Amino acid sequence: MKHILIVEDIAEVRRWLKDVVRTIYHDAHIMLADSVRSSRRLAASPVDLALIDLGLPDGSGLDVLRMLKRENPAAIKIVTTVMGDDASIVAALSAGADGYLLKEYEQAVLTRHLEQLAHGIPAISPAIARRIMEHFRRTGPATAQKDNLTERETEVLRLIASGLRNAEVAVDMSIAESTVAGYIKIIYRKLGISSRAEAAWHASQLGLR
């Protein structure tokens, strides 16, 4: 992780995030932005990891997310949010986020999550998992077969939705933890695909617009 972008409009939080990131990646080049506009230029430069706040003064972090997806497809994009309401998180995931962090986390928890995400181990809270399940249940018949969740993926979601950690899911399903992470990534990707394909009504129901 050489180039890290932090997009956050609250100065204190920005500083705190920067400190947290610095403790994990001592020599990384950290870029700071406080708005959609100011992150536009930075998004075009090389970025390996990005922390993006959703509520920015001049727009939505989703725009920055899409920009990064276009300019730096390989970058790990993590959404940071204060309210963390299900709808906006699912919207972020379907827009290509690799994971999300709540700004209210204690530093230790945040650090832990961040490390895992940076290593490509995504996390989902049970509430978000339930919402994603609901989303696929609703849109299932409307989308193409390949966009629907497989049995294994559904099982992963179901277990997470009932409160299990990734490791517990792995034990329960007798698979490796990295396989669980792989399933979650596939689910995120399909979420993006299905949200594009689904009917507008469902999209607005889930905040996927």
Place this chain on the structure above:
Amino acid sequence: MRAYFAPGLVFTACTVASFLLGVWVLIVALSQPSLGVAFERQGLHLVVSDIGKEASLPAGVIGLRLISIAGDNQPPIELNADALIEEPDMIGSVSGLRAFYATQEQIFAALETGLVSLVFSDGVTSSALTVDVGDTRAIVNLPLKFWTQLSVGFVGLVIGIWLVCLRKRDMAAWMVLLTGIGLAMSSGAAGLYSARELALSYGVFKAASHVNSVGTFTFGIGILTLFLIYPRRIVPRGLLPLPAVLIGALMGFIQVVDWPRHVGLLQDGVAAIMVVLLAAILCQLIVNRRDPAARAMLGWLGVSVALGAGGFVLTAIVPTLLGREVWLAQSTAFLFFLLIYAGIALGVARYRLFDLPTWSFGMLFYGLGVLLLLLLDAALIYGLAVERAPAFAISLAVIGALYLPLRRRVAEWVRKKDIMPAEELYRRITEIPHTIDPAQKQAMLINFWNDLFVPLSITPLAGASKTTTALQNDGAAMTIAPVSGLPPLRLDWAKQGTRLFSSKDLQRAGSINAFIETSLRQNQIYLDAIETERTRINRDLHDNIGVLLVSALHDGRADRKNDLIRQTLKDLREIIANPHQQAFALPGLIADLRAEASTHLEVADIAVEWRYDALPDIAVEPSVAQTLRALFREGTNNVIRHSGARKVIYALAFEAPDLSISMCDDGAGFDPHHAASGNGLGNLENRVAHLGGVFEIKSGKDGTHVLARLPLLQHSSKVMA
């Protein structure tokens, strides 16, 4: 039972009747013997100005003077320009008048013989011709002045009828009608005799002259009385019949006493009426100077009357009074009267003259449209009669290809489209509830009914909340029941006053009104739901967020403060993310708490084990959910911060109606009695007890065991589907 006639129907009937009256005048004008020649005055001479196609005279006579006419085997009658006098009333002397009528009768008698000898002169030489006289006059030979005077009479009458149909109880409207009747009599009769070819019989001429002068005075009575009462009554009620009495007396005197001896008084009478009229208008102006609306009406009506009647008097009567040649032929001067009626119509349009809103024009156009339709039909029949049999097939084709479509167009234009399409209906109804302002809502409702039935008027019936949707006065009006807070309405006269409301209308109005009611009620339910939700958010913010923040504010310990703020954020999220205040499903709630606890323990490197079977899908009340959250958070916090434990075991079990929660750690333990107040576990005991549950802490050197038992079902009996 009283019979109700829609005003539009009455108006149309009267308009058609007026038109037929005009046709009758036309027939009289056409049934006069005729040479087929047009004459004009040149100085004192009578000169042939034009010859009709059917005339048996050679074209060479145009421009020649006609100096005498003689009937078959009758002595010749000397002719001069006097034979063409438009208005005999203006002949100054009684003897002149009698001589005029005598000459007219003689000429008429000569024409009646059917064969006349005419003597023409070019000023030097004379030439005689004997020609046949036609029994009737060709319609094309009627001069323009006949048509103008006939039209003026028709317009005045129609406008008068129009006003009276709309304002039956308004005396001012009746006075306008009276002027219209007077004008029609005066103008129509004058049209008949002023457009004569050469002569009329004494009987017809006399009758027309009577009608003309009676009409003139009738007009005077109407217009004078009008300005005594409109816009405001300016004389005592008892004096209102005065113009009718005085003018009527003068009129009777002229007509009856040795006619035409006193005909000369006519001009004096008219001039006097005009002077009084101007004075009355002036009085009205003074009386109404502070009332801008009345002033505006006077502007339209007063000015148009002053210009119209005044213009006529000035050009056609005053010169006669002064013994001079008229400035304008009386037949042309009649056009001035159109100004009056144009003024009335514009006044209605601009300033609600006579309190008539602009929709009243709808009826006017409708009535005239019906007349137009009749004329089209008449023209067709006339055309067919002329064509006769050979062209019958062609005529039929023309009817099919041209006439019927044309007639339908006209009929459509007259009736307009009166069926509102379903989409439009739906849109109009559903947009009413979305308007917030009640006044605007009512305006939209009235507009809607207006577009639906096009009634003459719609009146909100304030304070008559018991009104039902029903027909009134046999369909003259329809009342619409009140809907959700909007007053009932009364619709008068359907379709611009052209028809009564039918039972079909009633049925339609009833179901549409029910639809509107439902729409309004559903919107109210929606608004209530928003209000309820807002109240919930308010309450939750106050009860949870407020309490947590105040606690955080007054708690000196930094980590405790942070905990409280984090919990505030979580609760805030919960308040916002659970907008419908759904009860929490137990499995979901436990899943969230489990994930949260696991994360924290994982970071703290404490092993965790969960022991529970599938939980029933029970709805958990918010208060119970809050307590469960507090229990897990405080318990987990306690383990992480104080116990030094390596492993914690959570065990859950549901035995209806209770959920038991057990948290066992292998830590150092503590003295519950001493530590409870500081670690936040103390509150829990109270909260659990408050919900009717049991809370227990056992702590020793090989670990702590927190046990809670919460009744779920007594608070939430509903099992979620």
